[in-house]
Amino acid sequence: MTFENTREFAQDLDNKDVLRQYQDEFIFPKVNDKKVIYFTGNSLGLQPKRAKSYVDEILNDWANLAVEGHFYAQKPWWDYHERFANPLSSIVGALPSEVTVMNTLTVNLHLLMVSFYQPTATQYKIICEEKAFPSDQYMFQSQVHFHGYQPEDAIVEIKRREGEHNLRLEDILAKIAQVGDALALVLIGGVNYYTGQVFDMKAITQAGHQVGAKVGWDLAHAAGNVKLHLHDWNVDFAAWCSYKYMNSGPGNASGCFIHEQHHNNPNLPRFAGWWGHNKERRFKMEPNFDPIHGADGWQISNLPVLSLAPYLASVTLFEEIGMDALILKRDKITAYLEFILHEIDQEVNGNFEIITPANPSERACQLSVFLHGEGRSLFDYLMKNGVITDWREPNVIRLAPVPMYCSFEDMYEFGQILKAGILAK
Template identity: 80%
Template sequence: MHFENTREFARSLDVQDSLSSYRDEFFFPEVNGRRVIYFTGNSLGLQSRRAKQYVDEVMDDWAKLAVEGHFYADKPWWDYHERFAGPLSQIVGALPDEITVMNTLTVNLHLMMVSFYRPTPQRYKIICEEKAFPSDQYMIQSQVRFHGYNPHEAIVEIKRREGEHNIRHEDVLAKIAEVGNELALVLIGGVNYYTGQVFDMKAITQAGHDVGAYVGWDLAHAAGNIKLELHDWNVDFAAWCSYKYMNSGPGNASGCFVHQMHHNNPGLPRFAGWWGHNKERRFKMEPDFDPVRGADGWQISNLPILTLAPYLASVEMFAEAGMDALIAKRNQITSYLEFILHEIDKEVDSNFEIITPSDPSARACQLSVFLHGEGRSLFDYLMQNGVITDWREPNVIRLAPVPLYCSFEDMYDFGQILKQGILSLH
């Protein structure tokens, strides 16, 4: 499509946008009396009106029913999580019994590693990406130490080539083949949080399996953002947070995937708790653990319903909108934002660099911009003028034009504010 850097053109795209009505579903902060341009849905999504409604329902049930809400609420609490199986499995490309919701992201990754990181003196290494999100780095280091290995020997990072911002796919495959029969686990972020690069999860999963390793994915920046086919890709496990693109609220519950091929493996260890026990016999308080068949069998404690309520509101909204429509708009609005950035760069002769891949198939809903020569003062200007974005050291702002609530006119307005910011600071 031929883009134009005009308000009229941006508004014409909004008129054609089949998802534009969802913008009214969300609450926006205001700066200087105006609704902000919100670019940090890759950190915390906006609150939806439905989220508040669903939380209020739980609060009302608690007030009116107390403990009986477990069985007699309109959405009974004891099986509340089962409502996620259908819509969430569609979002991540899974079978319904491969999905559960529980805990938070890093907790779930630790629990998954109980089952899928089982090092031996021969096979003990873990492959991850350079500059993984720090929580993943800390988690992997602690798991390796827990099993008695040296992180400097057991953790293999796939690095960027000198002078490049993104990891080459062929380098990932080459490193997996090189580590070979010493490799126990591949655990990578499906979308790199810093650059927005999308990894070829299907090919990497196959490569890991080819050398006898398990393969898991941290989908914090991928779930609700990119097309996922976890079941068909034969991914062993995955986990994701729900508060970024899926707008469930700060620090909220994590989604978890365990492939069906592992559901009936009695030799696969796991940390157990009573909510993962046979559902029909759970309240008999039996001494021996009999796990639920499916991903629910990895649950431990009964679930925090107040945190699940806004997440359920969100996944139902995703089911209405459909991932295909969301991805189509994501591609278009991200491309339009990229165009706007290049146009402003030409107008003010600035020196910023987009470090996110230019190929739409290799990026998600994010553009990371390296502000050569601009510095944090430009970020501060944007924030003070109603553009909520994200700063990452040493000199990068991350822009996430989330398709559910960002408009094309937002992209145009951002460009004008960015231009004024650069001009005012020089």
């Protein structure tokens, strides 16, 4: 498609957008009494309007039923999480028995490493990407220390080539082959939070397995954003937060995937708790742990249903729309934003550098833009003029045109505000 940098063209794209009505499903903040252009769904998704009714339902059941709400609420609390199995399995490409919700993201990655990082004297190394999200870096360091190793020896970071912003697949595969028999675990972010690069999860998983390692994925920036096939790719485990592209609310519950090949392995260690115990016998308070078959057997504590309620509200939107329709719009609106950035760059004789891969198969719903010659003042100008975006040092702005609630006219309007901010210096 040939794009145009005009409001009329953007409005025409919106008129043809089959998802345009879903913008009305969300609550937008306002700046200067005007709805914002919201580019930070990669940090915190907007609130779905239907979330409130889901939370109110639990509050009402708590008020009217108290403890009996566990079994007699409209959506009984003791099995509330089971309502996520089908929609989440569709979103991440899994069997319903392979997904569950519990805890928060880094907590779940730690718990999954209990099962899938089992170092020995000769096989103890972990491969991750350079500039992984800091929480993952801290997690790796503490895990290897716990097992008696030094991070500089046990953690292998895959580096970017000099002068390049993104990792090359061939370098990742080569590093896996090089570490070889010493490699215990590959654990990478499916989408790099800083650049927005999407990794070839299928190829990397296969390469890790070929040298005898387990392979897991941090899908914080991938779940609800990227077409995933975790079961078919034979991923060992994965976890994701729900508050970015999945719009569940700040700091909300995490989703987990554990491949079915591991469900019947009695020798696989895990940290146990009563909510992972045999559901039919849970309230008999038996002394010996009998895990539920499937991912639910990794649960530990009674689930916070007030937190799960807005997450459940959000996944109903994903069920209605489907990942295929979201990805079609994602690719189109991201391409249009890319076009707008190039157009404005030419008009102001700027020096923008989009560090997210240009290849659509290597990116999703994020463009990270290096604003050479610009500073924090431009970001501040955008924020004051109703563009909610994200600043990363030294001078990168991350733009996430979420297809569920961003419009093509938003992309055009952003370009005009960006241009005005540069010319106002």
